[in-house]
Amino acid sequence: MPASSRSSGLGATFENIVMIELYHISKQYQEGQWALLDINLHIKKGEFWFITGPSGSGKTTLLKIIFREILPTRGQIVIDGINILRLPDHKIWKLRRSMGIVFQDFRLLFHKKVFDNVAIGLYVLGIPVKEIRRRVFNALRLVNLHQKMWEYPSHLSYGEQQRVAIARAVVNEPQILLADEPTGNLDPELAFEIISVFKEINRQGKTVLICSHDKELIRHFGDKILFLFKGKIIGKEVQPFSRK
Amino acid sequence: MNNLWQYRVRNLFSATIIALSFLIVGVFFSLSNNLQFLASQLAENMVVAFFLNPGISAREQARIEEAVKASPGVAHVNFVSREEALARFQKSFPELEDILKNLGSNPFPASYEAVLQKKVFLSEEALGLIEGIKALPGVEDVQFNRDWVKKMQSLSRLARAIGFFLGGILILASFFIISNVIRLNVFARKNEIEILRLVGATNTFIRLPFLLEGLTLGVLGSALSLALLYILIKLFPLYLGQSLGVLQEFINLRYLSLSQCIGLVIGSALMGLLGSLSSLSRFLKI
Numbered sequence: 001m002p003a004s005s006r007s008s009g010l011g012a013t014f015e016n017i018v019m020i021e022l023y024h025i026s027k028q029y030q031e032g033q034w035a036l037l038d039i040n041l042h043i044k045k046g047e048f049w050f051i052t053g054p055s056g057s058g059k060t061t062l063l064k065i066i067f068r069e070i071l072p073t074r075g076q077i078v079i080d081g082i083n084i085l086r087l088p089d090h091k092i093w094k095l096r097r098s099m100g101i102v103f104q105d106f107r108l109l110f111h112k113k114v115f116d117n118v119a120i121g122l123y124v125l126g127i128p129v130k131e132i133r134r135r136v137f138n139a140l141r142l143v144n145l146h147q148k149m150w151e152y153p154s155h156l157s158y159g160e161q162q163r164v165a166i167a168r169a170v171v172n173e174p175q176i177l178l179a180d181e182p183t184g185n186l187d188p189e190l191a192f193e194i195i196s197v198f199k200e201i202n203r204q205g206k207t208v209l210i211c212s213h214d215k216e217l218i219r220h221f222g223d224k225i226l227f228l229f230k231g232k233i234i235g236k237e238v239q240p241f242s243r244k
Numbered sequence: 245m246n247n248l249w250q251y252r253v254r255n256l257f258s259a260t261i262i263a264l265s266f267l268i269v270g271v272f273f274s275l276s277n278n279l280q281f282l283a284s285q286l287a288e289n290m291v292v293a294f295f296l297n298p299g300i301s302a303r304e305q306a307r308i309e310e311a312v313k314a315s316p317g318v319a320h321v322n323f324v325s326r327e328e329a330l331a332r333f334q335k336s337f338p339e340l341e342d343i344l345k346n347l348g349s350n351p352f353p354a355s356y357e358a359v360l361q362k363k364v365f366l367s368e369e370a371l372g373l374i375e376g377i378k379a380l381p382g383v384e385d386v387q388f389n390r391d392w393v394k395k396m397q398s399l400s401r402l403a404r405a406i407g408f409f410l411g412g413i414l415i416l417a418s419f420f421i422i423s424n425v426i427r428l429n430v431f432a433r434k435n436e437i438e439i440l441r442l443v444g445a446t447n448t449f450i451r452l453p454f455l456l457e458g459l460t461l462g463v464l465g466s467a468l469s470l471a472l473l474y475i476l477i478k479l480f481p482l483y484l485g486q487s488l489g490v491l492q493e494f495i496n497l498r499y500l501s502l503s504q505c506i507g508l509v510i511g512s513a514l515m516g517l518l519g520s521l522s523s524l525s526r527f528l529k530i
Contacts, residue, residue: 067442090446090447092441093441093444093445093446093447094444095444096441096442096443096444097443097444101442107435107438107439107442109435109436109439111250120439120440120443121443121444124440124443124444124445124446124449125444168439168443172443172444
């Protein structure tokens with residue numbers, strides 16, 4: 001997946017390259033029940049979006065469609081200039097390498113150390129060990145966990161575990177970072193801390209999409225907010241400048 | 245290797261089952277080798293003995309000698325007189341001296357021993373030759389080792405066929421064991437596979453460790469079976485002792501040839517690989 005070389009390093013709303021384009025996306029799991037209906041959305045490179053709405057509004061479905069975990073029933077999606085619906089199954093790995101994904105349940109490997117959990121995204125790229133060490137250290141430093149590189153995830157707090165998951169998502173320097181309720185299991189203080197990490201990543205020029213229903217967080221950090229209800233977009237809020 | 249070690253009990257169990265399956269194949273192949281060896285030893289003694297009637301006339305004997313010598317495929321001919329036959333028996337079986345004494349007279353007939361050329365011995369030509377001479381007046385009986393050789397050879401083929409049959413069934417069972425072990429390993433590493441998919445691992449990258457696991461289990465199983473077979477072959481004669489006399493030779497199993505060993509390992513590795521592949525194609529949808 002060709003990544004844009006024009007990374008400003010200054011963050012949101014700086015560039016006009018469209019990173020994610022959704023055209024009339026609809027998804028139906030069961031006859032007569034639409035999880036998503038006619039979603040149109042254009043997300044530019046370096047933007048920071050919150051997707052919000054009550055449970056069952058289609059946030060997770062939308063995210064899954066973007067990283068091609070599931071296919072939409074209708075519509076087209078273009079990521080960084082490539083229609084990902086035309087990507088054959090055995091080439092999905094190309095799309096995934098351009099994205100980092102963070103989940104509410106962290107999805108860490110508890111029998112492996114923090115280092116290996118983060119490095120897994122680099123092992124698949126066949127990068128030399130020395131380079132892996134450097135990149136893992138940098139990713140862990142970004143989330144302020146480089147001191148705990150050789151510990152097992154079970155020895156870390158929930159907030160720290162989520163930060164390991166974030167480090168894993170950004171270690172191969174993807175252009176897009178997707179997060180599905182990354183603060184769902186955390187108390188408000190930790191949740192603020194985690195979103196601050198996402199903000200920091202966004203400031204480095206990455207496009208960030210976070211699904212959340214935490215109104216407090218969104219009020220505090222949301223530059224661009226997409227409101228979903230019963231699978232439909234019911235509103236968008238776009239701030240001209242990035243918040244903290 | 246790490247993954248094999250992580251689920252070592254399960255993997256060791258399956259390697260042992262594979263080893264036992266291949267051990268049974270190995271035992272039958274070894275038995276077959278043994279019979280083949282006996283047949284070849286018998287075949288080296290390529291002699292047809294024409295026993296003469298005790299009341300044979302000198303003319304008849306001369307005709308028989310002439311016929312035997314003139315036959316194509318006969319390398320050379322020995323005449324064994326009655327006295328010589330008796331002396332051979334006494335030398336071979338000194339413990340039966342008393343029986344001979346009780347008989348009072350020499351029970352052994354004179355004979356012509358025709359040593360056949362190797363190509364004739366194993367061909368149908370030999371039978372024609374024997375039938376021709378057997379029909380001559382004065383020939384009482386014919387002893388021909390070839391029947392034994394053929395019996396040995398067919399027994400050897402039978403042992404090999406049983407080996408293939410039983411082995412086939414057991415190897416099929418091993419195939420399913422490997423397939424199931426890999427399936428369990430796939431399930432046990434479901435989270436890891438999920439994460440690998442999310443971080444952009446190719447299908448080959450995800451499948452390769454499982455294929456290598458299947459391959460290693462196959463190779464490990466066959467290597468273990470070869471080691472067990474070696475121990476069995478060394479211990480079996482010791483267990484039976486020397487009491488079997490002539491039969492000892494039948495029981496003295498011979499180890500597999502190098503090509504058989506290599507074949508066994510390659511076959512087992514292939515089975516491991518296929519078992520793993522079949523499991524991955526069913527349970528690892530990527």
